[in-house]
Amino acid sequence: METARKLSILADAAKYDASCASSGAGRRDSSRSGGIGSTEGMGICHSYTPDGRCVSLLKILLTNFCVYDCAYCVNRVSSNVPRARFTVDEVVRLTLDFYRRNYIEGLFLSSGIIRSGDYTMEQLVEVARRLREEHRFAGYIHLKTIPEASPELLAAAGRYADRLSINVELPTEQGLAALAPEKQLPAIRGAMGELRWRIEESKQARKAATGTATVAGAPRRRAPRFSPAGQSTQMIVGADGANDRTILSMADNLYGNYRLRRVYYSAFSPIPDASSKLPPRAPPLQREHRLYQADWLLRFYGYRIEEIADGRGDGMLDLDVDPKLGWALRHPDRFPVDLNTAAKELLLRVPGLGLRNVERVIAARRHGRLRVADLARLRAPLSKLLPFVQLADHHPRRALDDPQALRAKLAPPPQQGSLFDAAA
Incomplete structure (x- = not known):
């Protein structure tokens, strides 16, 4: 399949993931390394940082093949949609080509599950590794993380990505059991906890290194960064019977226990050949908007x-x-x-x-x-x-x-x- 056709399919398949903002990423030091790319400036997916900057990202899936059968997902194994798959080399080349044409400033990469969580995560990490190490790419990278992947792969992902995200999908275990039976909330929370302690460990190590005096005039060795823009997640609104209080309670729990940078709310969209378990109509988009406003009140205004x-x-x-x-x-x-x-x-x-x-x-x-x-x-x-x-x-x-x-x-x-x- 031609690359252009793959891009059409896999960019469209990625549009349902809302958690692609680039907030919190600082500029990587490309001036001294001679690398290319930037997380700053104005710019195709447009994301907005808290201070209002617009950052353009190439937002794609590695593949929309998936062994899971989540009822709300257009890419589920039982869905009759065109399928495509990028190689690692193709994603690396696309990212660099789009950057050089000034179309993008970073990459948001997710994927359907192929073979296993570990195999898929290895492919995602390899894209980020090649961009960073072989091409010295200093732009923003956001990797969608697979909760079933091994801790070693999560650790590797955090070394190369600015932000990691694991979608909790639905706010209750009952909702996941009904609509996404292959996904388990304890596994998702476990992976989030793994990322939290690695992020905090990295921050503490870098803080300690900053406070350590240089020895005999030798340059101070900086501790490696781990997902410096933190982690985020997404919840689907309106696919199950959860009310707004339940959704906000889950978000509040995730902010408190896992120090998430953002929880994104995505109104359920009806999909072709939908399961009878799903509602026939999408919820009003205003509901999604109100959840974002309520989220802001919880985080910054002191409301309960x-x-x-x-x-x-x-x-x-x-x-x-x-x-x-x-x-x-x-x-x-x-x-x-x-x-x-x-x-x-x-x-x-x-x-x-x-x-x-x-x-x-x-x-x-x-x-x-x-x-x-x-x-x-x-x-x-x-x-x-x-x-x-x-x-x-x-x-x-x-x-x-x-x-x-x-x-x-x-x-x-x-x-x-x-x-x-x-x-x-």
């Missing part, structure tokens, strides 16, 4: 799961208002918040105030009492913000007396927003 996901009583997030606004409307007694005196923890609860604007408010009020005009200069959404705050020249009066009327006023028309909007 029960505060976010219990507004409707069924463990599902509201689709018509974002979870932060939903919480505020359910707790009018906590408002208005005086922006001139409130603690940071309270400011973070105000709808319309994101992390950066909270810091700006705290800095600005040191120089004088804040007024509405000061908020306007922050470009904060005043219509969303003013009902919940008190300023030197503003008090919402009775705006919070009727939360339902305020909700109807503030609820935006249905639309698909950016999945990575800050949960302001």
Whole structure:
């Protein structure tokens, strides 16, 4: 099969994996090594770092042949789709050719399971090894990790990749047993734990090496890096009966126990020749968007799961208002918040105030009492913000007396927003 045809099939097959962001990767030192590539700059799959940089990645599967029969996967063994497989040499050549043409700045490589987890993982690692060692490629590499692979192969993957990810797929063991019987949650968690301790061990070794004085003027030998951009995972939303509270509880557990950098949420997409075990329709994309917003509140705003996901009583997030606004409307007694005196923890609860604007408010009020005009200069959404705050020249009066009327006023028309909007 021609390479172009393989690329068409295997790039399309990779589109269902959302966990390809390149956040957290620092620049490899290619200037001294004479290597090529970069994890920085602007750029085909576009990923966005937390500071807003756009990084273009070649996002492909090594192969879409797979011995597993996961009901939700278009590449499952029983699926009637065109199949293709790259050789290691072809992936290396494609990556370098695309980089030299300024199409990409890195590689996201996943694969169906061929022969065994170890055999497939060996192929993925060999691609990364050749890029790093034989071609001195200094760009970003993200490898999808196979939980059944041996610890030695996981260790090798982390030496060459900037980020590793293992998809947990579904938030419950019951969901996996029903839809992906070959996958076991304990094995997935075990592999995540293996990656966590290796990442932390590498960080500690590099920190210790940095603090060690050079001997007789000899250059300090730096400890090797291991997956410096951490690990991530993906959960499918809407393929099973798990509600949003269950999904967020799993994400919170993964962040706490395995120090994941990101959990990605991917709305289930109906596939050809779908199993009768799957729902006939995809969930609303707005549900995926709300999960990302709720995830942000858990990680950066100090909210608890029960505060976010219990507004409707069924463990599902509201689709018509974002979870932060939903919480505020359910707790009018906590408002208005005086922006001139409130603690940071309270400011973070105000709808319309994101992390950066909270810091700006705290800095600005040191120089004088804040007024509405000061908020306007922050470009904060005043219509969303003013009902919940008190300023030197503003008090919402009775705006919070009727939360339902305020909700109807503030609820935006249905639309698909950016999945990575800050949960302001």
